[in-house]
Amino acid sequence: MNQMTTPLRIEIIPANAPFTETQRHWLNGFLVGMLGLDGTTPLSPEQGAAVLQGPMGDGDDGEVPWHDQTLPIGERMKLAEGRPLRRRMMAAMAQQDCGQCGYNCNDYSEAIAGRSEARLNLCVPGGKETARMLKSLHEELDKAPAASAPAAAGVAAPAPSEAALPGRSRDNPIAATFLSRRLLNKKGSEKETWHIEFDLAEAGLDYVVGDSFGIFARNDLGLVDQIIALLGASHTTKVNGKTLRECLTEDVSLSPAPDTLFELISFISGGALREKARALAQGEDPDGDAATLDVMAALQKFSTVRPHPEAFVEALEPLQPRLYSISSSHNATPGKLSLTVDCVRYVIGKRKRLGLASTFLAERINPGDQLKVYVQKAHGFALPQDPKTPIIMIGPGTGIAPFRAFLLDRRATGAPGKNWLFFGHQRSDCDFFYADELNAMKTAGQLTRLSLAWSRDGAKKFYVQDRMREVGRELWNWLAEGAHIYICGDAKRMAKDVERALVDVIAQFGARSTDEAVSFVGELKKKGRFQQDVY
Ligand SMILES: Cc1cc2nc3c(=O)[nH]c(=O)nc-3n(C[C@H](O)[C@H](O)[C@H](O)COP(=O)(O)OP(=O)(O)OC[C@H]3O[C@@H](n4cnc5c(N)ncnc54)[C@H](O)[C@@H]3O)c2cc1C
Numbered sequence: 001m002n003q004m005t006t007p008l009r010i011e012i013i014p015a016n017a018p019f020t021e022t023q024r025h026w027l028n029g030f031l032v033g034m035l036g037l038d039g040t041t042p043l044s045p046e047q048g049a050a051v052l053q054g055p056m057g058d059g060d061d062g063e064v065p066w067h068d069q070t071l072p073i074g075e076r077m078k079l080a081e082g083r084p085l086r087r088r089m090m091a092a093m094a095q096q097d098c099g100q101c102g103y104n105c106n107d108y109s110e111a112i113a114g115r116s117e118a119r120l121n122l123c124v125p126g127g128k129e130t131a132r133m134l135k136s137l138h139e140e141l142d143k144a145p146a147a148s149a150p151a152a153a154g155v156a157a158p159a160p161s162e163a164a165l166p167g168r169s170r171d172n173p174i175a176a177t178f179l180s181r182r183l184l185n186k187k188g189s190e191k192e193t194w195h196i197e198f199d200l201a202e203a204g205l206d207y208v209v210g211d212s213f214g215i216f217a218r219n220d221l222g223l224v225d226q227i228i229a230l231l232g233a234s235h236t237t238k239v240n241g242k243t244l245r246e247c248l249t250e251d252v253s254l255s256p257a258p259d260t261l262f263e264l265i266s267f268i269s270g271g272a273l274r275e276k277a278r279a280l281a282q283g284e285d286p287d288g289d290a291a292t293l294d295v296m297a298a299l300q301k302f303s304t305v306r307p308h309p310e311a312f313v314e315a316l317e318p319l320q321p322r323l324y325s326i327s328s329s330h331n332a333t334p335g336k337l338s339l340t341v342d343c344v345r346y347v348i349g350k351r352k353r354l355g356l357a358s359t360f361l362a363e364r365i366n367p368g369d370q371l372k373v374y375v376q377k378a379h380g381f382a383l384p385q386d387p388k389t390p391i392i393m394i395g396p397g398t399g400i401a402p403f404r405a406f407l408l409d410r411r412a413t414g415a416p417g418k419n420w421l422f423f424g425h426q427r428s429d430c431d432f433f434y435a436d437e438l439n440a441m442k443t444a445g446q447l448t449r450l451s452l453a454w455s456r457d458g459a460k461k462f463y464v465q466d467r468m469r470e471v472g473r474e475l476w477n478w479l480a481e482g483a484h485i486y487i488c489g490d491a492k493r494m495a496k497d498v499e500r501a502l503v504d505v506i507a508q509f510g511a512r513s514t515d516e517a518v519s520f521v522g523e524l525k526k527k528g529r530f531q532q533d534v535y
């Protein structure tokens, strides 16, 4: 989901070559310069050889063994030991390539190492662990002279691009109108998942299926007012030209208490409290409760300390947008966009905690209200170019979102390719999202196969990958016919388990050893026939 582009016009390395956007742009630039295609003097063989020690000229071999979202940060950093700084920075990212930072993991690290990105706190899934690691790696960068910044040698400076247009990146959001919400679960469900609709006509935004939608939510007013009371401040106090209440609602994150808040508390307290706050600021966990400390819980923990509202706001992290897979098709319903959002609510101690954006969409925005949004272009998650290509889509829970979009798009464009959807959730009678639509598509023959897996209908858990194994022979036949396969949904467990099932199916029905089946899946990925949108 890289936003970088280059001013170069000559493209020697094709877009589907196995390079990141940054590497491809750099290689294009290098080859154009070396061959003198831009009218300049071609590089000498020595100059070429010097630059060609690895794609960035720092001798790195380009391998990324840490690029696995299921590895903990300690293991990822170990795998990156001895690598150039930019590679260790990449290993510090959460490895989901989720695009929330506005880049993918590689390009975000290249941008920091190349000094074109100063923000070290953009990796949402990596949270505080990633931010802390980046901060400490950045200290190495600070010590290096600017000219020897690793990526400065190779990465073309980003040129004004589509990302600079309104509504095309997190840095340039645009206003859109919230239209409606509808609960997708029925009575008896343990889940709360909403179908959410927006009107994009005024914003003039379009999108393609596979893209995600970024939204800027507002904090819950109840939480904001409790925090203001804990500060002993007035909600009308002016901070940064706004009232304290507006500022806490719109501008800062009230979720995990950042290290900088504990630093502030340590500066203005003394004795044991000061020691405790200092330890928390350094990532330690003196009372075993660090993971539960959001901003309000931190203020309650240090209830005798009252930071000044201005210093307090300055110590908080900016409020980050959240991304959602788009579940509609612009070709089917131009000017409209929908999302499929699972509401995050949980309890710690006696206090109810609210996921910021999911509960904002579920209860704090009303039809007709405007909010700041942007379309985050997908990189490597799209329908096949040939509309005849069969597709296999595996999307339990909210993972169904982009696949509803794929199906609606293929119907709108009359794409003749076969479509197979694996959907799963907890219970068939209350968690079968879009059941009427999907059944109608099946009856009409557009949805060639619909395979379902209900995890809590029976005594034993039954997941989409169990269904895949059951129908492994047909799955293999589709793959042998050239089908593209897609996974969307939970990154930490589901995506890996589904990939493992795919390997098993290929080994069993494609008559291959496990190693050969793993390579087969690797080849599918390289060819863009196996794509994932996981979070
Ligand atoms: C590319 C992409 C596509 C996505 N698509 C979708 C989609 O289609 N639908 C969808 O619903 N989501 C999707 N997400 C996830 C979405 O972006 C948000 O992360 C999600 O809605 C939660 O955001 P929030 O602001 O509501 O919660 P936050 O305020 O971010 O809170 C979530 C955090 O709360 C904590 N937490 C959650 N549950 C518990 C618990 N039980 N106990 C303790 N702590 C807990 C965790 O730290 C968690 O990270 C997608 C993410 C990405 C990156």
Ligand SMILES: NC(=O)c1ccc[n+]([C@@H]2O[C@H](COP(=O)([O-])OP(=O)(O)OC[C@H]3O[C@@H](n4cnc5c(N)ncnc54)[C@H](OP(=O)(O)O)[C@@H]3O)[C@@H](O)[C@H]2O)c1
Pocket (backbone or CB within 6 Å): 191, 342, 344, 355, 396, 397, 398, 399, 424, 425, 426, 454, 455, 456, 461, 463, 464, 465, 489, 490, 491, 493, 494, 495, 497, 498, 535
């Ligand atoms: N960042 C966030 O805060 C946030 C917000 C929303 C969702 N998420 C993540 O996104 C995921 C999607 O949530 P969701 O509401 O769409 O659905 P979900 O909770 O993932 O559940 C969808 C279905 O997947 C099943 N499942 C659980 N583990 C699985 C596995 N290893 N392999 C295959 N299927 C598995 C579930 O079964 P059982 O539950 O019965 O085991 C359920 O039937 C969540 O798991 C959550 O981790 C994160």
